[in-house]
Amino acid sequence: MITIKNLHAKVEGKEILKGVNLQVNAGEIHAIMGPNGSGKSTLANVLAGHEGYEVTAGEVIFEGKDLIDMPPEDRAREGLFLAFQYPVEIPGITNTVFLQTAINEIRKYRGLPELGAKEFLDLMREKSKILNIDSSLISRSVNVGFSGGEKKKNEIFQLLMIDPKLAILDETDSGLDIDALKIVAKGINVFHNDKNAVIVVTHYQRLLDYIVPDFVHVLYDGKIIKSGDKNLALQLEKEGYDQLIKEAAEIEA
Amino acid sequence: MAEEYKSDDMKVVEDLTSSEYKWGFVTDIEEIKFPKGLNEDIIKKLSEVKNEPGWMTEWRLKAYRHWLKMEEPKWPKVKYDEVDFQDIIYYSAPKKKPQYESLDEVDPQLLETFEKLGIPLEEQKLLAGVAVDAVFDSVSVATTFKETLAEKGIIFCSMSEAIQNHPDLVKKYLGSVVPYTDNFYAALNSAVFSDGSFVYIPKGVRCPMELSTYFRINAMNTGQFERTLIVADEGSYVSYLEGCTAPMRDENQLHAAVVELIALDNAEIKYSTVQNWYPGDKEGKGGIYNFVTKRGLCKTNAKISWTQVETGSAVTWKYPSCILQGDNSIGEFYSVAVTNNFQQADTGTKMIHIGKNTRSTIVSKGISAGRSDNSYRGLVKISKNAENARNFSQCDSMLLSDTCGAHTFPYIEVENKSAVVEHEATTSKVNEEQIFYLNQRGISTEDAVNMIVNGFCKEVFKELPMEFAVEAQKLLAISLEGSVG
Numbered sequence: 001m002i003t004i005k006n007l008h009a010k011v012e013g014k015e016i017l018k019g020v021n022l023q024v025n026a027g028e029i030h031a032i033m034g035p036n037g038s039g040k041s042t043l044a045n046v047l048a049g050h051e052g053y054e055v056t057a058g059e060v061i062f063e064g065k066d067l068i069d070m071p072p073e074d075r076a077r078e079g080l081f082l083a084f085q086y087p088v089e090i091p092g093i094t095n096t097v098f099l100q101t102a103i104n105e106i107r108k109y110r111g112l113p114e115l116g117a118k119e120f121l122d123l124m125r126e127k128s129k130i131l132n133i134d135s136s137l138i139s140r141s142v143n144v145g146f147s148g149g150e151k152k153k154n155e156i157f158q159l160l161m162i163d164p165k166l167a168i169l170d171e172t173d174s175g176l177d178i179d180a181l182k183i184v185a186k187g188i189n190v191f192h193n194d195k196n197a198v199i200v201v202t203h204y205q206r207l208l209d210y211i212v213p214d215f216v217h218v219l220y221d222g223k224i225i226k227s228g229d230k231n232l233a234l235q236l237e238k239e240g241y242d243q244l245i246k247e248a249a250e251i252e253a
Numbered sequence: 254m255a256e257e258y259k260s261d262d263m264k265v266v267e268d269l270t271s272s273e274y275k276w277g278f279v280t281d282i283e284e285i286k287f288p289k290g291l292n293e294d295i296i297k298k299l300s301e302v303k304n305e306p307g308w309m310t311e312w313r314l315k316a317y318r319h320w321l322k323m324e325e326p327k328w329p330k331v332k333y334d335e336v337d338f339q340d341i342i343y344y345s346a347p348k349k350k351p352q353y354e355s356l357d358e359v360d361p362q363l364l365e366t367f368e369k370l371g372i373p374l375e376e377q378k379l380l381a382g383v384a385v386d387a388v389f390d391s392v393s394v395a396t397t398f399k400e401t402l403a404e405k406g407i408i409f410c411s412m413s414e415a416i417q418n419h420p421d422l423v424k425k426y427l428g429s430v431v432p433y434t435d436n437f438y439a440a441l442n443s444a445v446f447s448d449g450s451f452v453y454i455p456k457g458v459r460c461p462m463e464l465s466t467y468f469r470i471n472a473m474n475t476g477q478f479e480r481t482l483i484v485a486d487e488g489s490y491v492s493y494l495e496g497c498t499a500p501m502r503d504e505n506q507l508h509a510a511v512v513e514l515i516a517l518d519n520a521e522i523k524y525s526t527v528q529n530w531y532p533g534d535k536e537g538k539g540g541i542y543n544f545v546t547k548r549g550l551c552k553t554n555a556k557i558s559w560t561q562v563e564t565g566s567a568v569t570w571k572y573p574s575c576i577l578q579g580d581n582s583i584g585e586f587y588s589v590a591v592t593n594n595f596q597q598a599d600t601g602t603k604m605i606h607i608g609k610n611t612r613s614t615i616v617s618k619g620i621s622a623g624r625s626d627n628s629y630r631g632l633v634k635i636s637k638n639a640e641n642a643r644n645f646s647q648c649d650s651m652l653l654s655d656t657c658g659a660h661t662f663p664y665i666e667v668e669n670k671s672a673v674v675e676h677e678a679t680t681s682k683v684n685e686e687q688i689f690y691l692n693q694r695g696i697s698t699e700d701a702v703n704m705i706v707n708g709f710c711k712e713v714f715k716e717l718p719m720e721f722a723v724e725a726q727k728l729l730a731i732s733l734e735g736s737v738g
Contacts (some may be wrong), residue, residue, distance in 0.1 A: 051689070072689060073697050088690045141601070158694065
């Protein structure tokens with residue numbers, strides 16, 4: 001699905017990613033954990049093609065295509081989806097219009113016919129049910145006046161609507177109470193199948209109780225310092241990052 | 254029928270969606286032209302050609318004499334080359350004064366022009382809801398839906414016809430809201446106006462369709478001086494749409510229109526404009542000078558609503574206003590003004606509260622791109638006797654480049670202590686995080702900007718009649734093409 005090799009990236013002249021290597025295959029869920037400032041969100045944004053991040057070295061191959069020089073909208077059309085940590089508000093544009101435009105742009109790119117109004121509405125009804133989303137939320141302007149939890153739910157709603165190949169979830173669990181967390185996790189599990197993949201970026205083990213990862217990676221200082229299975233997350237929860245970081249430093253030295 | 258209208262409208266919209274100014278064609282129709290220049294003889298000649306009664310000629314001459322004593326206003330925040338008023342041809346019209354019974358008699362070339370504009374007259378008769386009084390240059394050549402309207406006693410005709418057929422109404426109301434002494438361009442217009450539209454809605458009648466006029470400037474060096482007068486008698490209602498396009502031209506063309514609205518007791522007038530005069534090219538060459546006076550008078554419990562989407566013209570100078578004379582009367586102004594490249598706009602409104610319990614709302618959205626300059630200028634005046642007057646003003650500006658300007662000049666004059674006047678203003682740059690968010694969902698930057706801008710203008714667009722709103726959104730997209738990224 002996606003192969004990241006020796007990825008280096010800068011933000012405002014400062015190097016944040018210092019050689020990330022990662023291979024994600026269809027059907028897999030990867031969790032990327034790590035302390036604050038380790039580069040988790042940078043990785044998510046670099047993969048999505050945010051202009052504020054400059055890739056200085058390395059390569060990213062997504063479904064056989066080089067992503068680095070691809071504009072963000074084409075990455076999205078190729079099937080890469082980022083659930084934002086801080087979803088922005090877009091006044092005056094309803095969720096419906098926004099999603100219909102997005103879906104049809106993606107379909108156009110893939111040579112598919114546009115989705116008609118009825119098919120689209122049916123799809124919205126079906127997906128909103130999964131997340132218990134109120135229909136009034138859908139007809140409101142994108143994220144305007146939404147609570148933090150509603151915004152995150154809306155990201156997962158978009159994920160279900162757009163149905164990408166690769167979903168990158170950037171701290172989707174932050175700011176969610178336990179009920180909202182369960183609903184969001186349910187949405188992700190409904191989305192996930194053996195043809196797509198999920199990268200979950202998170203601080204906490206909490207979300208991983210509901211979304212079981214095949215692999216867990218620890219990102220520290222712009223590099224993956226340890227990879228393992230779901231037990232690594234449990235270990236981190238118990239012991240914290242300090243021990244791991246110390247070990248990594250010793251190996252480096 | 255509504256569907257039918259819409260599909261036709263979509264044709265207009267499709268035509269709109271190209272980057273070059275599409276309507277830059279010139280129709281080759283024989284015209285009567287006056288010599289260049291302005292003097293009393295020209296005005297008398299103009300009045301004579303139009304077969305006007307003596308009182309009309311007199312009124313024009315008075316206006317002209319007054320105009321001679323006036324000076325061009327210099328206060329707007331716009332710069333443009335001096336207009337040489339002696340270098341303008343003040344009248345041009347198709348050679349034969351047309352008096353068509355049916356469309357078959359209309360010059361086929363003219364009909365072709367309308368078709369290029371997306372308003373095939375043959376079909377318009379069949380279309381529901383919109384009667385079109387198409388003004389070609391200075392003379393109205395075709396008016397449809399007259400019969401349907403006539404049944405209700407509604408008069409919708411060219412100003413020239415109104416002067417001939419309804420002199421009492423014209424005499425009573427022409428200049429009653431915008432007197433010829435009002436300002437430099439209104440005085441000039443009063444002296445030389447060539448034609449325009451006239452509407453009268455009788456007492457208690459609700460006009461069953463949106464009335465609309467398409468304007469078009471199509472004669473080299475011909476100043477366009479339209480005069481529109483709409484009178485809504487007691488308890489009546491009318492919605493009027495005005496849409497403008499103009500052919501591409503290199504030299505500047507002056508457009509100085511006057512629109513007067515009179516809403517008598519309990520009447521309501523909704524006046525919507527989509528203005529897309531040629532804005533000049535990317536280097537700022539050419540384009541229309543649009544110096545317009547629009548004003549409405551509200552009697553007791555009356556309401557006037559101005560909605561405008563201004564995307565065209567090189568220089569715009571326009572303040573659709575309401576005089577809230579009657580108690581409980583309401584004035585509204587909803588505006589989207591877009592400037593790109595070297596366009597300059599100084600636009601806004603005046604809300605003059607005179608009656609008690611009068612209310613006004615101002616929502617202005619200015620969008621500037623390129624090297625353009627976009628100013629909101631508005632006056633809210635609460636007079637001494639306007640007890641419990643209320644005003645709410647919201648002026649938002651959005652900048653799409655680092656080289657454009659957005660300015661807000663709100664003037665507030667309050668002479669009555671019971672008044673409540675609120676003013677909110679914001680200025681923002683188009684937000685890159687918003688663009689990235691939309692990009693990440695597969696939407697191109699250009700479409701993303703259009704979405705964001707359309708969202709920004711939504712409060713205004715929702716005031717427009719449906720078909721106009723669609724057109725307005727497309728116009729916005731065209732006007733801003735290539736302005737970001």
